[in-house]
Amino acid sequence: MPSGSVSGERIHVQVRPPTIDDVADAAGVSTATVSRVLNGGRVAEATRSRVATAMAQLGYRRNPHARGLVTGSSGTIGVLVPDVAGPLYAQMARGIEDVLDPLGMQFFLATDARNPERSHAALGSLLERRVDALILIGNQIPSDALRALIGDRAPLILVERETNDDVAAPTIELDNHGGAEAATRHLIERGYRRIAHVAGPRRAGAARIAGYHAAHAAAGLTAGPTIPAGFTEESGLAAAETLLGYDDVDAVFCINDRVALGLMHGLIGGGRRPGHDVAIVGFDDLPFARYLNPPLTTVRQDARALGRCAAEYAIAALEDRSPPHTTVVPTELVIRASSPMARG
Amino acid sequence: MPSGSVSGERIHVQVRPPTIDDVADAAGVSTATVSRVLNGGRVAEATRSRVATAMAQLGYRRNPHARGLVTGSSGTIGVLVPDVAGPLYAQMARGIEDVLDPLGMQFFLATDARNPERSHAALGSLLERRVDALILIGNQIPSDALRALIGDRAPLILVERETNDDVAAPTIELDNHGGAEAATRHLIERGYRRIAHVAGPRRAGAARIAGYHAAHAAAGLTAGPTIPAGFTEESGLAAAETLLGYDDVDAVFCINDRVALGLMHGLIGGGRRPGHDVAIVGFDDLPFARYLNPPLTTVRQDARALGRCAAEYAIAALEDRSPPHTTVVPTELVIRASSPMARG
């Protein structure tokens, strides 16, 4: 015998969420009819509204598990990024959300921290979730391993892939070469003659190095020193040490804004004035760039657009419209005070 | 009659992923046994290894939809953030991932851009996904609306809630008051006597204003002007305009680093030298802070730890271990060159 409820007592019952059966009962129709209302099938208007009322009253939400079980799809996309904390990756995620959200789709975000082992594990758990498609950003898994892992489970979209072997999948890339070339050409046009490059690793880094050289070649100039670095302020700071050794360098093109920031810091510490003694150009146009002292000339990339593009391709692939094989997203040079006309 | 396969032809068949039945057949056991292996039930070692082999050979992955359907849970947590692109939110997401990943759980990230309408919609789609728990970051939905929407569907964890009405849910907050007080006290101790505050909106902003006043009160000083601003460089720049009007102000405590950056930029533009004519303190310790010129004194917050904490509470709630009602995460003052000893 259940104990009587004491006045003021509040019994917490975990209520079972309403099912399609509950709705069908409430509306006096079959579950098939409710399902048709849900999925936009042919239903008499009167019936439809009765069902709609019942759903609203019960606060019905369809169960995605049951739905996924029968349809074989999850309405979900898996996104693998190197690092959630990178502002550019966050922007890409935002772009992906821009297109998924209106479609009622969501995405799982996983990170691999550029670690191959972690990469495999993350991809595994994404596939485990039965994502309908996969967007891989800055990925480094070799193409054969990728294929072995993914097979035909889900269409694949690659963004800024970091290896050179070809994968039979739509790829979206930033115009790293063009951006670097434009940045370097800008410095040349402003009268700088000894332009160093603080370079980044991997594929994107290599493309920017190539662009840097191309601009020199086009102007009939000899490229300056290339100093290898990473992607953070810290490695920019380290590059400054090296650069302070060259007193003929009058401009530096940096692999990105964060490196440029570290570099500027180091140069100032070494008694050189960015924007006066030495011109600086970055890459990315992070929010802080225009507020630096001096404001940083840089190559803007629209990471959000990249994300949007990737998501659109993913949707296209799901709908059997095959997306283009390779897309290159343009960059834009933003000129600020860190690269004035050379005093020469 | 199916046409014979032509030599060299490659027929692309969308292969049905292996099911638990396939594994059972391959291993010569029942599906129940396979399920036990999967879920760590009692199985003879010999059987277990046979099943494991079969799973490996087939490349079996359990279907989360079927699983979710019967268990009633999804192994998934919903996270609602104001804005994916904010570096701090990204760090929180990372902290959440830190604890979810080892548990084989994943999270859905939704954003509301501080927009109430969007907030409801995002929460709806998260609930639609049948997330097992919900982490709301910087949320502004009034408590009654929140309860109406969520009910008992999922345990709720609140991080840095931005309204004042109380919700019966575990809440994690940054020590905004303490951090602001420490920053202001630091300026006072360094000999500054006319300290302005570039303030932020909402609850966190109010707590920091209170901390700023508390430090003044404790020192028997009168607080300087408080200039309302937002959270970006742009509003810091605008605040600089105002501040240039006060020539007695010798130090500024800013709501965050981005605002401090904009402010410094504006002050320099107005002929005042941060770290010389005027001391500056920020909040957050974003990566760029220590590389500014001068390096920015700021209040570090460990957003990743906040995220970890939230995820742990969510897990605890799922396991019926009730998490503490309110947790305040401490901050740490990081002293750099933007706040030297006052010359006075």
Added chain:
DNA sequence: TTGTAAGCGTTATCAA
């Protein structure tokens, strides 16, 4: 220790 079988909440195929 293992197997049998009954759901879980949908969608989709038939008939009516």
Added chain:
DNA sequence: TTGATAACGCTTACAA
């Protein structure tokens, strides 16, 4: 236009 009903792939009593 509607309604039965059989999957979908898994977990979990209950039996053996």
